[in-house]
Amino acid sequence: MHHDFEGELVLKDNGMDVKDAHVLFIYGKDKDSYWSGQHLCDQVLYHMLTMFQALHPASIDDRKVMGIWIFDNVTSHTVFAPSALIEQLLNVNNSGVNVPKMQATTWHNSEKVEHAQSLQWPDRVQKGMHTILLEHGLPVESKVRWYILCNGSVKKDLDQYSHTDCCLLHILELQPDFVGQKSEFEELLKAQGQCIMFLPNH
Ligand SMILES: [Zn+2]
Structure with missing residues (x-):
């Protein structure tokens, strides 16, 4: 069984702080600096994975559900x-x-x-x-x-x-x-029973 998501990943009325996968980030030296691999790691682990596990509790308990996480292959993804x-x-x-x-x-x-x-x-x-x-x-x-x-x-x-x-x-x-x-988030996602793939370099 698999689910395709259309549109944004959103949680509703879940009583959790995390409700969508967005992270508000203001670029610039005097602002939030620049998007780094560590930012991505935090977004994936603390927003997206939290939401995915709330939507699919079976991915935690008996691991009958697995997410397939696909990323492009840029150096900021290798923290x-x-x-x-x-x-x-x-x-x-x-x-x-x-x-x-x-x-x-x-x-x-x-x-x-x-x-x-x-x-x-x-x-x-x-x-x-x-x-x-x-x-x-x-x-x-x-x-x-x-x-x-x-x-x-x-x-x-x-x-x-x-x-x-x-x-x-x-x-x-x-x-x-x-x-x-x-990379760190690849190790952590795999430890949570998730599948992760990187698109080839181009
Ligand atoms: Zn040598």
Whole structure:
């Protein structure tokens, strides 16, 4: 079963603060600034999803109803959660000033065996690129470069994820869990049982 909505998504007499999906926003440096990915994230999660779940309680309880959320593919739609796996934010070595605490992850090795990995040590120190890749079973013991002077020779191709012929940053960029990192609202919508799609770039 599916429903098509025509016109605007509106809630009536629901006793809730949120009644439509609009967000009033005044552009400009001296006003509400500029529309950002964080604004979109808030609009989707706190307006649209709230309304959708009020209209379709079955999407919460037994998940028999699923929304399909379609977005165009612009960079403002890729706001990552503070704990997202973003390789550029890591140091080569463990810890570091301003390095975020990244969430635990799972990934598959070349034999398709799933591994769970914490990206922090038990004392909550963030692991660096070197440790993370060693724990992926990759022979990077002698690699110490972040990416300076690298030749960037590894292609961004998931089939190449066990390649180690480059710097730590480019090797980490190929790891499936880092490649597959979703934007914050994509992660949160999926956690609510929703389906989300992005239109191709044009
Ligand atoms: Zn490189």
